[in-house]
Amino acid sequence: MTASYFTMGAIIVLILVVQWVMPKLIDNKVPFGVRIPPERVHDPAVHKAYRRYYFGMAITTALSIAVWFFLSSAILNSFNQPIISLLPLLPIALGFLTYYAVHRTLQQSKRNERWMEGHRQVIAVETNIEKFKARVSLAWALPTLLIIIATFLIGGLYYPNIPQVFPIHFGADGVANRFATKSAIGIFSVAFIQVGTLLLMGVLHVVILRTRESLDPADPSGSAGRLSRRTARLICALWIMMACFNLGMLWTNLCIWGAMHVGPTGIMLGTFIPNIVGIACIILAAVKSPISNSVTHAEANSSMPVRRDDDANWFMGVFYVSRDDPRFLVAKRFGIGWTINLANPVSWAIVGVIILAAILPRIL
Amino acid sequence: MLLTLEIESEKPLYVQIRDQIIEGLATGELQNGESLPSTRQLAMDFGINFHTVNKAYDILRQEGILRLNRKTGAVVYVSEAGEEFAADWSGRLRTLLAEAFVKGMTKSELAKQCQSVIESFEEKEKCSK
Numbered sequence A: 001m002t003a004s005y006f007t008m009g010a011i012i013v014l015i016l017v018v019q020w021v022m023p024k025l026i027d028n029k030v031p032f033g034v035r036i037p038p039e040r041v042h043d044p045a046v047h048k049a050y051r052r053y054y055f056g057m058a059i060t061t062a063l064s065i066a067v068w069f070f071l072s073s074a075i076l077n078s079f080n081q082p083i084i085s086l087l088p089l090l091p092i093a094l095g096f097l098t099y100y101a102v103h104r105t106l107q108q109s110k111r112n113e114r115w116m117e118g119h120r121q122v123i124a125v126e127t128n129i130e131k132f133k134a135r136v137s138l139a140w141a142l143p144t145l146l147i148i149i150a151t152f153l154i155g156g157l158y159y160p161n162i163p164q165v166f167p168i169h170f171g172a173d174g175v176a177n178r179f180a181t182k183s184a185i186g187i188f189s190v191a192f193i194q195v196g197t198l199l200l201m202g203v204l205h206v207v208i209l210r211t212r213e214s215l216d217p218a219d220p221s222g223s224a225g226r227l228s229r230r231t232a233r234l235i236c237a238l239w240i241m242m243a244c245f246n247l248g249m250l251w252t253n254l255c256i257w258g259a260m261h262v263g264p265t266g267i268m269l270g271t272f273i274p275n276i277v278g279i280a281c282i283i284l285a286a287v288k289s290p291i292s293n294s295v296t297h298a299e300a301n302s303s304m305p306v307r308r309d310d311d312a313n314w315f316m317g318v319f320y321v322s323r324d325d326p327r328f329l330v331a332k333r334f335g336i337g338w339t340i341n342l343a344n345p346v347s348w349a350i351v352g353v354i355i356l357a358a359i360l361p362r363i364l
Numbered sequence B: 001m002l003l004t005l006e007i008e009s010e011k012p013l014y015v016q017i018r019d020q021i022i023e024g025l026a027t028g029e030l031q032n033g034e035s036l037p038s039t040r041q042l043a044m045d046f047g048i049n050f051h052t053v054n055k056a057y058d059i060l061r062q063e064g065i066l067r068l069n070r071k072t073g074a075v076v077y078v079s080e081a082g083e084e085f086a087a088d089w090s091g092r093l094r095t096l097l098a099e100a101f102v103k104g105m106t107k108s109e110l111a112k113q114c115q116s117v118i119e120s121f122e123e124k125e126k127c128s129k
Helices: A003-025 A044-072 A081-088 A089-112 A138-161 A186-210 A220-256 A263-288 A347-363 B013-028 B038-046 B049-060 B083-102 B107-120
Strands: A119-124 A163-170 A175-180 A327-329 A338-340 B002-005 B066-069 B073-076
Touching: A003 A044, A003 A081, A003 A263, A044 A081, A044 A089, A044 B049, A119 A220, A119 B038, A119 B083, A138 A220, A163 A186, A163 A220, A163 A263, A163 B073, A175 A186, A186 A220, A186 A347, A220 A263, A220 A338, A347 B073, B013 B049, B038 B049, B049 B066, B083 B107
Parallel strands: none
Antiparallel strands: A119 B002, A163 A175, A327 A338, B066 B073
């Protein structure tokens, strides 16, 4: 058992936890990516969908943990190193299959039983932007900024002591497998990635605050408050996650510069643990700011206006494609946070920049 | 104020926006001098084409209800109605009432309906200088 098994184990557990709690974190009028009218929230078909999802998740959990145990057994140790780093893909794939099967069935019930028929479907927005505006200070960027400044300061001061050849890439086992010769720019290769992520998060901060979701016409001010609260808390949590990520990166820097002698296990744990804390913060932020309407569903009837059925814009219930919608970021349906509008060229430009940023350091 | 759009409706979206802003002003939900979101922002909030909102705002500007400015954005600014407006409005009212009358609504019913609509309007700040 090496550090990589523990790290991958922790990541798998984290993914499974997110998948288990997801149905509770999203709007109960969009279960499994299907928009339903309020009086259907307790429909037998919806309850069945939840049961099927949790059943699928039980299988996903059992399989993922079983494979993890199998791979961590000593017999396979010689050649399973690359496989172990791909292991988190297993719960992601199985979880998605579970979700999609449930999504399809629920959509079928909705279509066959004509759930939306007779409902007045509207898009409701508030013209007074200031009234329900999510406000988050850019001061939340300070911890991240300070960590990055500290990274550069420490690097500069420690420069004379950095070995002539130092590692720049590690395998999943935490052992260095690529090296570089010392140079003023070379030692900051990780720190430049950190600066990139800080800038990206800064842009996201501004863009997300300008993006708003339509309101629940049955409870406009209530839903506006809930949506802006969730947006604000998620942005704060994202900044905490950024600070955690950069703390992990600072640790990586200290290790590659030879300032810390902790061995492969120490490098991996120091890099991953802060990230796990960061992701936990995101989940906590979503748990603490529910967006489901608390209006009793007994009151709901078909004469009430409902949010427009926009299922057609959601491919598989998770990919948003709408040519008419000028937004390039929209709130996810089955997930925490935002997703891009695939019909918007700006989205593709952003994806391109991110891919380029990920590839460029490897080419250079 | 709360704006609601019915995508499925036969009434064009820009007309829906325009009508609701005028009704909001009459009922007092929207005040003279109040800012409205920029064209771009409102289109993003609705998730509809930017030209649709632009068209609604442009009509409101031509009707002397909205001022569009690059710096201040869209601000409600109701200018006084001219003679032309009065004539046009009477014509439309006549058609509207005639529609109901032809379909069998009695005169007293018509008057009652008109009265209840008028009562929902807010008296103050109906017109500014």
